[in-house]
Amino acid sequence: MINFGILRSLVALRLLRILRDRTSLIWLLIMPMVFSFLMGQLMGDWGGGSAGSLPRCLVVAPGSGAEVDSLLAPLQDNAKFRLDRRDTTIAEEVVRDWLDRSRITAALYIPADFAETLGDSTAAPLRLFYDSDRLSSQTVRTVLEESILRGNAIAAARRLVREDESAALLPGESRAFDEATFERWWNDPRVFLEAETLGRVETEEFALTRASQHVGPAYIIFFVLMFLMMSAKELVAERKDRTLARLVASRASTLDLVLGYFLAGMSVGLIQAGILLVLNSLAFGLDYGDSVAGLVLVVLLTAGVASAASILLGCVARSTAQADGLGMAVTMTMAAVGGLWWPLEIVPEFMQTIGKALPTGQAITIFHDLIGRGYGVAELSPLLLGLTLWFVVLISLATWRLRRHALG
Amino acid sequence: MIQIENLVKKFGSIRAVDGISFSVQKGELFGLLGPNGAGKTTTINVLSTLLPPDGGTASIGGYDVAGDPSAVRRLIGIVPQEIALYQDLPARDNLNFWGRLYGMSGKALRMRVEELLEMADLRQQAGQKVETYSGGMKRRLNLVVGLIHAPEVLYLDEPTVGIDAQARGRILELIKELSGSGLTVIYTTHYLEEAEHLCDRIGVIDRGSMVALGDKEELIDQVGDQDHIRFHLPTARIDEFTRAFSGRQDCVVSGVVRGKMELLATDGARLLPDLQSWMTAQGEQLEQLEVERPNLETLYLNLTGRGLRE
Missing domain, CATH: 3.30.70 (Alpha-Beta Plaits)
Structure with a gap:
């Protein structure tokens, strides 16, 4: 039977101790905000400040000229990809391989005699290799088609004007727009696209476009974990000075104590995460997607896992110094491998697999899916279940160890 | 009030408590005297339900420590050898926390907290963090925290360790007062003068065994006069x-x-x-x-x- 009065007392005690401790407040709120802001600035915006992080569209254009520049102009400034223009020929096999390994998102071949062909009024084929499953690749094709359409419209108009100029016109005479002739030229375009898709089935691509979309949630997870792991030493101190023994010998049951410690830690984690979520939204305009339930679940589970891990560490560590060292080591490792310092999407596949097995990797992937892919609870459920599993394992171990090690 | 029969507690192959037996009457101040490592604290831990006994029986107020630990915990208060307090909080907040943990609230809690602060002579410093207190002040607060819920039995585990003679005198005075009020007390110490000064009866414990038991005069008679x-x-x-x-x-x-x-x-x-x-x-x-x-x-x-x- 759970005693809610005891749970309330333990949670209130923990919050009171944190509120009275300025150092705790700094690590609870100030440092996460400072880090989120600084790292957001340092990493730049994936949509603008750092073009290097965008998918690459390779343009193989051995020739040059105003026609080529005009064709490529609409592709220059795009939020989904960046152009990488080469003036030497690259073998199609190489391009296919790069595309397959996601080194590029699309490749456009512009013939060396593109400008001359247009001048001869003969058709100029462009070849595009792309991947229809990738948003950035699709965008390359769409923007390119728009550019070709525009170019062909201009070319048709020019041909119409040239034809008109060749016919004699009396002074003061004007000529009406010859729609039939224009349509004839329009249906005989100078430039056309031969697009070839690899037909490869691929999961949806990484769709974050701004650094804060990663840095914001990553630092929420990181600081919630770090703060709670660092506070594990308090439990060690309570074991050593026998405050815990005093608690165990009070009317509180083991379940009351574990739940009390757990809820106290979770409350702190939720307060920290809640404030940072709001601040990220207000300061960096971060949009957490449409699934409020998904967001609430990931925050609850993240705080829950961190709180349970903190109790377990507090029961396992032999001294406060050891709790500090172990807590920092575990936090840093989980952060690095779990993709809090850089997105898991950019690390090798085997590291992604390892990262996504960790609670940090699961939590940040859920945030990415919420923010970048607009997923809901149904799509997030495998990762949410993973986090739940971590929580169940950690809280079970913590319960077992707490009673066993109450005497220090 | 307290009945212990052939109590055994083992840690691996070591018998920390090796078949001790004694009883303590209601309102009695019983001293458990022995050197460090004799088994005093282990005995207190078993009587506090913190450790299950490996043999024998122990009951407090008729409740078996192993069979009905919840009932035992309602009767007892413990004062550990260590300063088991939240040192980053003031004395009043510490007392309030422990009081709430025992289900106290409102006026009853406020009155009890003030009463205990008065008893510990800490009313003037009640708003200061415990970490700023002297050793004697911390010891006094540590003691009265064990009394917040008005227990019937109080375990005092070496409550004067590490403090000066004057502070020790104040603590012993406080314990005398408590004993006079009808509280049953088990007092462990390795200071024989404390046991001689305070206790109605004394059990001498060595290597987990009770080597002598009785009031001060009876024990001294055993060595002759x-x-x-x-x-x-x-x-x-x-x-x-x-x-x-x-x-x-x-x-x-x-x-x-x-x-x-x-x-x-x-x-x-x-x-x-x-x-x-x-x-x-x-x-x-x-x-x-x-x-x-x-x-x-x-x-x-x-x-x-x-x-x-x-």
Whole structure:
């Protein structure tokens, strides 16, 4: 039977101790905000400040000229990809391989005699290799088609004007727009696209476009974990000075104590995460997607896992110094491998697999899916279940160890 | 109030508590005396339900510590040897927390907190963080926290360790007051003067076993009422001395104890002039003289062959 009065007392005690401790407040709120802001600035915006992080569209254009520049102009400034223009020929096999390994998102071949062909009024084929499953690749094709359409419209108009100029016109005479002739030229375009898709089935691509979309949630997870792991030493101190023994010998049951410690830690984690979520939204305009339930679940589970891990560490560590060292080591490792310092999407596949097995990797992937892919609870459920599993394992171990090690 | 029969607690192959038995009456102040590592704290841990016993039985107020720990916990208060307080909080917040943990609230809690602050003489410092307190103040607060829920039984585990004589005196005074109010107290210590001064009855514990049990007078009677006189005597004079004093009615020559000649005298003060005269007659000085009245230390030495602080 759970005693809610005891749970309330333990949670209130923990919050009171944190509120009275300025150092705790700094690590609870100030440092996460400072880090989120600084790292957001340092990493730049994936949509603008750092073009290097965008998918690459390779343009193989051995020739040059105003026609080529005009064709490529609409592709220059795009939020989904960046152009990488080469003036030497690259073998199609190489391009296919790069595309397959996601080194590029699309490749456009512009013939060396593109400008001359247009001048001869003969058709100029462009070849595009792309991947229809990738948003950035699709965008390359769409923007390119728009550019070709525009170019062909201009070319048709020019041909119409040239034809008109060749016919004699009396002074003061004007000529009406010859729609039939224009349509004839329009249906005989100078430039056309031969697009070839690899037909490869691929999961949806990484769709974050701004650094804060990663840095914001990553630092929420990181600081919630770090703060709670660092506070594990308090439990060690309570074991050593026998405050815990005093608690165990009070009317509180083991379940009351574990739940009390757990809820106290979770409350702190939720307060920290809640404030940072709001601040990220207000300061960096971060949009957490449409699934409020998904967001609430990931925050609850993240705080829950961190709180349970903190109790377990507090029961396992032999001294406060050891709790500090172990807590920092575990936090840093989980952060690095779990993709809090850089997105898991950019690390090798085997590291992604390892990262996504960790609670940090699961939590940040859920945030990415919420923010970048607009997923809901149904799509997030495998990762949410993973986090739940971590929580169940950690809280079970913590319960077992707490009673066993109450005497220090 | 407290009944313990053949209590055993083992840690691996070590029997930290090895079949001890004793009982404590309601309102009694019972001392558990023994050196560090004797098994006092382990006994308290079992009686506090923190450790399950491996053998024997222990009951508090009729409730078995192993069978009904929840009922036992409602009756007991513990004062650990360590300062088991939240040192980053003031005394009042500490007392409020422990009071709420025991289901107290509102006016009843406020009144109890003020009463205990008064008892611990900490009303003036009640708003200051515990970490700023002196050792004696911390000890007093540590003690009254164990009383917040008005327990029927209080375990005091070496509550005066690490504080100066003045602060210790204040704590002992407080414990005397508590005992006088009808509270049942088990007091563990390795300071025999504290046990002699405070306790109604004393159990002497060594290596997990109860080696003596009774009130102070009963225990001292076990060593007899003779004074122990020890002094330095050159080895060449030992036989001569033994011949001279072994025929007397008022003393017995024990022999060499801890490097010194020892006599057991019914009245040490009356024997000393004769001893001085004999030594002078032999051309020797009476040096390194010790006269020891029988006390618990003597008893402990007799029973275990070791001092309490060894």
